[in-house]
Amino acid sequence: MDKKKAETIRSWEIVFPNDANPQQTMFGGKLMGIMDKTAGIAASRYSKRIAVTASTEAMDFINPVQVGDRIQTTARVVWVGKTSMVVKVDVVAENPLSGERKPCTSAHFNFVAVDKNNHPTKVPPLLVETKEEKQEYRIAEIIKQQAMERKKQIKETESSYKRKIKK
Ligand SMILES: CC(C)(COP(=O)(O)OP(=O)(O)OC[C@H]1O[C@@H](n2cnc3c(N)ncnc32)[C@H](O)[C@@H]1OP(=O)(O)O)[C@@H](O)C(=O)NCCC(=O)NCCS
Secondary structure (H helix, E strand, O other): HHHHHHHHHHHHHHOOOEEEEEOOOOOOOOHHHHHHHHHHHHHHHHHOOOEEEEOOOOOOOOOOOOOOOOEEEEEEEEEEEOOEEEEEEEEEEEEOOOOOOEEEEEEEEEEEEOOOOOEOOOOOOOOOOOHHHHHHHHHHHHHHHHHHOOOOOHHHHHHHHHHHHHH
């Protein structure tokens, strides 16, 4: 398979009152859903396959989003394995009157391309050219390695506790 450049996917939303939490700022879970959806579009457009969310990484909410703000979500595949992709997602809130833009959150999402039987299927290798792309690739690689190590350690701990309980 030839190396492929990843495109940046951009989506816009307006924050309505029913998107808010009891503090009248945007509910974090709603924002996570938008991020997951935009990341999924980036992953499936890149792989030309159905892409499922395998796991999500740490998400820090930097600034609250106000009701009435516009939010712009950008997503791009920044690392790929054999069948998996790491998508970096950034969210910026924009005040509709002043136009002031504030970063809200950034996170990495792990996606896996699947075939019609939901089995992982190959994705094209990623073309990484610019300094920024190389930096994002390396950061995503660290995140992906840690995700797999975490999964392995949790599995091992669960099975060791299961063995202890049986005894
Ligand atoms: C994600 C899923 C396809 C992985 O299937 P699996 O049989 O465990 O996958 P494998 O162990 O063969 O690994 C396949 C790839 O997935 C990656 N992967 C598996 N679990 C992962 C996780 N928790 N985080 C990140 N990547 C993961 C592996 O690193 C591997 O990548 P590679 O091919 O690039 O090396 C499977 O667990 C699944 O279908 N989960 C449900 C997904 C879903 O429904 N999401 C929406 C939630 S509502």
